[in-house]
Amino acid sequence: MILTSRHKRLDLNQPQIMGILNVTPDSFSDGGKFADVELAVERAREMLDQGATIIDIGGESTRPGADDVVLVDELERVIPVIKAIKQHLDCWISIDTSKAQVMREAVKAGADIINDVRALQEEGALAAAVEADVPVCLMHMQGQPRSMQSAPDYQDVVEEVKAFLIERSNQCIDQGIKREHIIIDLGFGFGKSLEHNFDLLNATQNFINLGFPVLTGVSRKSMFGQLLNRDINDRLAGSLAGAMIAMQQGSKIIRVHDVRETVDVMKVLQQINTFK
Numbered sequence: 001m002i003l004t005s006r007h008k009r010l011d012l013n014q015p016q017i018m019g020i021l022n023v024t025p026d027s028f029s030d031g032g033k034f035a036d037v038e039l040a041v042e043r044a045r046e047m048l049d050q051g052a053t054i055i056d057i058g059g060e061s062t063r064p065g066a067d068d069v070v071l072v073d074e075l076e077r078v079i080p081v082i083k084a085i086k087q088h089l090d091c092w093i094s095i096d097t098s099k100a101q102v103m104r105e106a107v108k109a110g111a112d113i114i115n116d117v118r119a120l121q122e123e124g125a126l127a128a129a130v131e132a133d134v135p136v137c138l139m140h141m142q143g144q145p146r147s148m149q150s151a152p153d154y155q156d157v158v159e160e161v162k163a164f165l166i167e168r169s170n171q172c173i174d175q176g177i178k179r180e181h182i183i184i185d186l187g188f189g190f191g192k193s194l195e196h197n198f199d200l201l202n203a204t205q206n207f208i209n210l211g212f213p214v215l216t217g218v219s220r221k222s223m224f225g226q227l228l229n230r231d232i233n234d235r236l237a238g239s240l241a242g243a244m245i246a247m248q249q250g251s252k253i254i255r256v257h258d259v260r261e262t263v264d265v266m267k268v269l270q271q272i273n274t275f276k
Contacts, residue, residue: 018054048089119140216254
């Protein structure tokens, strides 16, 4: 399975690591640490040296209870960072946004992937993605960030998330998104309880069977905090266990804060697989 974006090709026959680069003051784990362009570039360089192949840049926090960010502020946060990384580093760049204009400007500045937690459902987003003609990641979220964790409710979380991703991917294809450009994300922590998250993680293989690459983002999530009684800075072991399970079940892109440690897990799994 090969992901293409303009002149770039990414081999998804083995898992790829997406390093998280939040250029926000309020993200749940590293808010404010990389708001300066030079610091952001150095953090991206560090993650690439550790084994990441994709850098995911976000200018709006989507943690539970997060405030909305106006367009001009988001653009001012992400566009200079994308341009600087494009200029200085050789990697895939992902823009984590739901705003159509940010998508357009980010791709123009050098972004290779649009990663949208709202699955291109905001005004103008789908048209912007069609115009950009780059891979898109469609994520499931029940509700909106401000209230999504207040009372998540499903009859069957696996089937309902699957149905949404099938319907949304079909709608995107009908509107002009190439099928081979679609990536899906189960949306861990976005309108899900502890049980919902682990039910989905255990069922990752069911989503692989849909034929789209699956991106898994469980790094430092509250699902591990609740299960293990650990704060945000003490969830590495849980995050690595989640990444390992996702990779074992066929997830192709693992979105993480802790790149070096996740790459170690991936290498161990690859070594075992070579002897099967």
